[in-house]
Amino acid sequence: METIAVYWEPRIKTYGFQRITDLALIEFSYPLSDIKNLGEIFSKDDFKILRPKFIISHVMHHEISFIVCLPLKEGKDFHASLKKASCATPCKYIHPVSILFFHGPHFGDRYGIADATFSSLSKAGMKILASGCSSASVFLVLAQHDIDKAEEILSETFEVAK
Amino acid sequence: MEKLKIGGLKQSLQLCQFDLRGVHSSKEIASKVSKLLLDQKINMEFLTYYQNKDSYHQLTFCISQDRFSATSKIIQKEGFLPVGWEIKSRKQVGIITIFPHQSAIKIVGIIMVSWTAHSIPIYGIATSLSALSFVTDYPLIGKAIEVIQALFQLPEDHSPLKPEIRYIQSDIVKGD
Numbered sequence: 059m060e061t062i063a064v065y066w067e068p069r070i071k072t073y074g075f076q077r078i079t080d081l082a083l084i085e086f087s088y089p090l091s092d093i094k095n096l097g098e099i100f101s102k103d104d105f106k107i108l109r110p111k112f113i114i115s116h117v118m119h120h121e122i123s124f125i126v127c128l129p130l131k132e133g134k135d136f137h138a139s140l141k142k143a144s145c146a147t148p149c150k151y152i153h154p155v156s157i158l159f160f161h162g163p164h165f166g167d168r169y170g171i172a173d174a175t176f177s178s179l180s181k182a183g184m185k186i187l188a189s190g191c192s193s194a195s196v197f198l199v200l201a202q203h204d205i206d207k208a209e210e211i212l213s214e215t216f217e218v219a220k
Numbered sequence: 221m222e223k224l225k226i227g228g229l230k231q232s233l234q235l236c237q238f239d240l241r242g243v244h245s246s247k248e249i250a251s252k253v254s255k256l257l258l259d260q261k262i263n264m265e266f267l268t269y270y271q272n273k274d275s276y277h278q279l280t281f282c283i284s285q286d287r288f289s290a291t292s293k294i295i296q297k298e299g300f301l302p303v304g305w306e307i308k309s310r311k312q313v314g315i316i317t318i319f320p321h322q323s324a325i326k327i328v329g330i331i332m333v334s335w336t337a338h339s340i341p342i343y344g345i346a347t348s349l350s351a352l353s354f355v356t357d358y359p360l361i362g363k364a365i366e367v368i369q370a371l372f373q374l375p376e377d378h379s380p381l382k383p384e385i386r387y388i389q390s391d392i393v394k395g396d
Contacts, residue, residue, distance in 0.1 A: 102326075102329075106325075110347065115344060116270070123278075159348075169264070172257070172267060173257070179251075186269065186271070187271065189270075190348070191266065
């Protein structure tokens with residue numbers, strides 16, 4: 059079935075912004091040829107207790123890279139476990155970082171949401187460390203000290219439901 | 221052994237994927253690409269972005285498969301991307317989204333092991349509040365779902381896996 063929708067909001071609506079603070083960002087890469095080995099490490103029960111707030115992964119140059127945000131204590135332990143994994147490239151560990159995330163009634167159905175997000179933050183000179191947009195939601199990882207300013211800018215760009 | 225419980229599972233329509241990677245540029249790449257897609261009225265179904273200030277920036281995005289050629293042409297046009305940036309594109313990908321209750325890292329690990337055993341690739345992963353999305357080859361998406369269904373316990377009243385409606389934003393804009 060094909061549905062053609064005609065709908066355009068003057069300002070894109072969101073249900074509001076939510077944040078998660080005091081996180082560590084861990085980035086590492088692993089050879090694609092050994093992806094099964096990495097999967098086995100992740101499958102261990104030691105990692106079952108971890109509550110990641112953000113995961114993205116991309117593939118390039120025969121490597122799979124992961125960017126994971128965890129609460130500071132869990133991040134430290136995860137980082138230490140990964141250091142023991144022989145094939146992983148040196149990890150990057152950044153802290154403290156925060157996540158700002160939001161979704162709206164038409165996210166997923168329309169274009170322009172990524173542009174509204176990235177362009178407004180870029181114009182204001184804000185640096186996004188990482189981002190993941192899937193399942194009609196936008197997740198932004200920023201340095202902790204940037205989170206207030208980022209929310210302020212996005213609140214001017216998007217219409218927040220009252 | 222008891223299967224891990226997940227809250228649900230769904231698959232996307234046919235998409236295509238672009239991976240852009242390069243060193244730092246003066247113009248924010250996520251902003252530049254999202255502006256291009258806005259101008260073309262293209263909805264992004266999936267996006268991941270990461271900037272490692274010491275080595276590389278990478279932007280990965282998935283859009284509807286029927287926009288592959290047009291988007292590819294613009295991105296590859298000389299001068300669109302900063303010098304030295306590379307592009308990798310995949311013509312037919314799909315997204316499988318899992319709604320886990322917990323243990324996201326363990327679920328990622330289990331899927332990595334099982335898909336590798338069935339030669340099913342992973343081209344990207346992203347989490348949202350309660351979901352884990354995996355990008356894989358569209359022709360293998362049925363097989364990928366079968367593998368997941370065998371690994372995890374799904375609720376009995378599970379909603380349909382495949383999307384039944386495709387939304388297209390019309391060019392006509394009607395005022396209030």
